[in-house]
Amino acid sequence: MAEEMMNNKQIILKHYVEGYPKESDMEFKNSIIKLSVPEGSNVVILKNLYLSCDPYMRNRMSKLEGSYIQSFTPGYPITGYGVSKVLKSGDSNFQEGDLVWGMTGWEEYSIVTTTQSMFKIDHDKDVPLSYYTGILGMPGVTAYAGFYEVCSPKKGETVFVSAASGAVGQLVGQFAKMLGCYVVGSAGNKQKVDMLKTKFGFDEAFNYKEEQDLDAALKRYFPDGIDIYFENVGGKMLDAVLVNMKLHGRIAVCGMISQYNLDKTEGVHNLFYLIAKRIRMEGFLVFDYYHLYPKYLEMIIPHIKAGNIVYVEDIAEGFESAPSALVGLFSGLNVGKQVVMISCE
Numbered sequence: 001m002a003e004e005m006m007n008n009k010q011i012i013l014k015h016y017v018e019g020y021p022k023e024s025d026m027e028f029k030n031s032i033i034k035l036s037v038p039e040g041s042n043v044v045i046l047k048n049l050y051l052s053c054d055p056y057m058r059n060r061m062s063k064l065e066g067s068y069i070q071s072f073t074p075g076y077p078i079t080g081y082g083v084s085k086v087l088k089s090g091d092s093n094f095q096e097g098d099l100v101w102g103m104t105g106w107e108e109y110s111i112v113t114t115t116q117s118m119f120k121i122d123h124d125k126d127v128p129l130s131y132y133t134g135i136l137g138m139p140g141v142t143a144y145a146g147f148y149e150v151c152s153p154k155k156g157e158t159v160f161v162s163a164a165s166g167a168v169g170q171l172v173g174q175f176a177k178m179l180g181c182y183v184v185g186s187a188g189n190k191q192k193v194d195m196l197k198t199k200f201g202f203d204e205a206f207n208y209k210e211e212q213d214l215d216a217a218l219k220r221y222f223p224d225g226i227d228i229y230f231e232n233v234g235g236k237m238l239d240a241v242l243v244n245m246k247l248h249g250r251i252a253v254c255g256m257i258s259q260y261n262l263d264k265t266e267g268v269h270n271l272f273y274l275i276a277k278r279i280r281m282e283g284f285l286v287f288d289y290y291h292l293y294p295k296y297l298e299m300i301i302p303h304i305k306a307g308n309i310v311y312v313e314d315i316a317e318g319f320e321s322a323p324s325a326l327v328g329l330f331s332g333l334n335v336g337k338q339v340v341m342i343s344c345e
Contacts, residue, residue: 005033007033009028009030011027011319012075013025013074013075016061017062019261026078026326031107033045041090042090042113042115044088044090045088047087048082048084048107048342049129050082050083051340053329053334054139054338055260055329077105078106082102082133085100099129100121101119101132102115119137127301131313133339134313139171143169149284152250153227154179155180158222158225158227159182159184160186161185164185164205164232165336168232170311170336173202174310177203184222185205186207188332192335193205208237217240225244225245226244231256234258234266235256237258243273245279248278248280249277250282251279253282313337314334315339318340318341318342319340325339
């Protein structure tokens, strides 16, 4: 019996990137994929439905040394989180027709040889499937673990979230409000600032681009200081936050998107406040917390269905839209979680 062969569109990284990424750093390639699983193997063949655009992908477009994650390989497809359907499987844990989320290629079809970071989706039709790129996937676990596990929050504390309208920040702010905290977020335009207050329920929000003095802005919103800072930005924002932290404050370092496109990262000058105010600042990676995923789903899905948690997505349609969607992430063009829909079920 002849093996089934399919055309497979792919998005290739042409070369390592310096500065801000451009669409021209990527190119489309047509390849052929064999839709068969070698006998005795654990290979899984996926049809990709949604691709996730995430800030950490910028680092992978450069040549990395000593990082927690590998660089992309020029000439090969970009990889990232996605939602997919299993077409063929040699792994007994996954059956044909299963929906999954995890790492996949930026291509129409992917061959996966290791399924350790692939999660089966028990899809409830009341919840959008695309949510598994965000609130029900990696960003959701990131927000959950970063806030509850790293920040050790208490009711009534003051919480500041930078890049607060993004995939992770919008959730952290809502988790903090559910706990009874006072929450302020920063974002990069009026639409996002308004959304933080009207849609996500933040107590206050401000446009960091309109603030000439970030220290003064933080003092305006936190006259008595900040208990918890959820760090997504780095640079000048982190410097200003350190001055405004309370004694025994906590900083969860999730990302530093302001630094990813710089040839030389900005220095942070106020680190002495870590000592003076006995601040705990801790970086974390979501990989270390995936064991909490079942517990997280038990908590979050009832809140989504009850309307207690709001999640905003920015969905670009069509495989060809993926490079522009990814590039737009680094100039703040997206509103909410950036997703690319490449196929229906």
